Amino acid sequence: MKKVLLIGTGGTIASDVTANGLAPELTTEQLLAQIPAISDICDVDCVQLLNLDSTNMEPRHWLMIARCIREHYGAYHGFVVTHGTDTMAYTAAALSYLVQGSPKPIILTGAQKPIGFDSTDSKINLLDAFRCAAEDLPGVSIVFNNQVILGTRARKTRSKSFQAFSSINYPHLGVLRDGVLLRYIRQDCGAYPLFYEKLDTKVALMKLVPGADRAQADFLLERNDALIIESFGVGGLPESGGFYDCVRQWMDAGRVIVLTTQVANEGSDVGVYHVGHALKNQLNVLEAYDMTTEAVVAKLMWILGQTHDRSEVERLFYTPIAKDILWPVE
Numbered sequence: 001m002k003k004v005l006l007i008g009t010g011g012t013i014a015s016d017v018t019a020n021g022l023a024p025e026l027t028t029e030q031l032l033a034q035i036p037a038i039s040d041i042c043d044v045d046c047v048q049l050l051n052l053d054s055t056n057m058e059p060r061h062w063l064m065i066a067r068c069i070r071e072h073y074g075a076y077h078g079f080v081v082t083h084g085t086d087t088m089a090y091t092a093a094a095l096s097y098l099v100q101g102s103p104k105p106i107i108l109t110g111a112q113k114p115i116g117f118d119s120t121d122s123k124i125n126l127l128d129a130f131r132c133a134a135e136d137l138p139g140v141s142i143v144f145n146n147q148v149i150l151g152t153r154a155r156k157t158r159s160k161s162f163q164a165f166s167s168i169n170y171p172h173l174g175v176l177r178d179g180v181l182l183r184y185i186r187q188d189c190g191a192y193p194l195f196y197e198k199l200d201t202k203v204a205l206m207k208l209v210p211g212a213d214r215a216q217a218d219f220l221l222e223r224n225d226a227l228i229i230e231s232f233g234v235g236g237l238p239e240s241g242g243f244y245d246c247v248r249q250w251m252d253a254g255r256v257i258v259l260t261t262q263v264a265n266e267g268s269d270v271g272v273y274h275v276g277h278a279l280k281n282q283l284n285v286l287e288a289y290d291m292t293t294e295a296v297v298a299k300l301m302w303i304l305g306q307t308h309d310r311s312e313v314e315r316l317f318y319t320p321i322a323k324d325i326l327w328p329v330e
């Protein structure tokens, strides 16, 4: 029988009612005990790595998860990481950069309702995650509500219902029907993954509002190595408010600036309109194209953990990793 490692990090799936609200209390063994049917799918060992609400998850925890997978990589067919849904898309993206080209499945799952509740999605999500971890499903993915979503393409788009995640600008990797994985896409992989151990966490994100000026961007750029600006539509910056000088000044000072969009689907194309043309063609800002903001955050942390050289940052940023960016580079 296949061997799968369950890595517990907390989240609603492991939460119980406390006097101060839901909090992760259950151990990985207690989670497993709720679903005896898992023993028909695979043999499971457990590591209780963390027990956090994922709102408290930080990049150092992503590194801990990646390290745990690395340490146990040889001994297991696949890995299931239980995780809160709130920041699961960030962790899935981060693991996609920290553990690249894995031939073995690395599955994140969680739930919108705790496993002890009468109405819960915890049990089916966990069962499906183990089914996928025992299959031929390379790379990092999220298994949730019967769907398999590529780790670089996930976003939490619903805060309450069981359909918590969407796959952004990329098809689902597969679905589970009556407990059977129908795999539509098999991710590329190598014989052994490339593991990385460094992140630069000085990456900030700013959402543009109409009428904004450069002050907030200045504040963030003073304190960080990279700033992602979620602008409007296909992308651009207001012509008033000093943004163009701000971008020029901070890029000259070595900061990385990436434009992306607040629009949920289809991504950026910054050069199209006058409000973006000079940014793209003269100031040479980077743009996210079809990447999710979660993936841009994690990718910049991973890149800047390795290099601050401008042209190398640009080359790595536009190099597709785990199908995080398809257009226009492929």
Ligand code: ASP
Binding pocket: 010, 011, 012, 013, 052, 053, 054, 055, 083, 084, 085, 086, 087, 110, 111, 112, 113
């Ligand atoms: N606040 C919880 C968490 O992200 C929500 C969940 O798991 O669904 O840990």
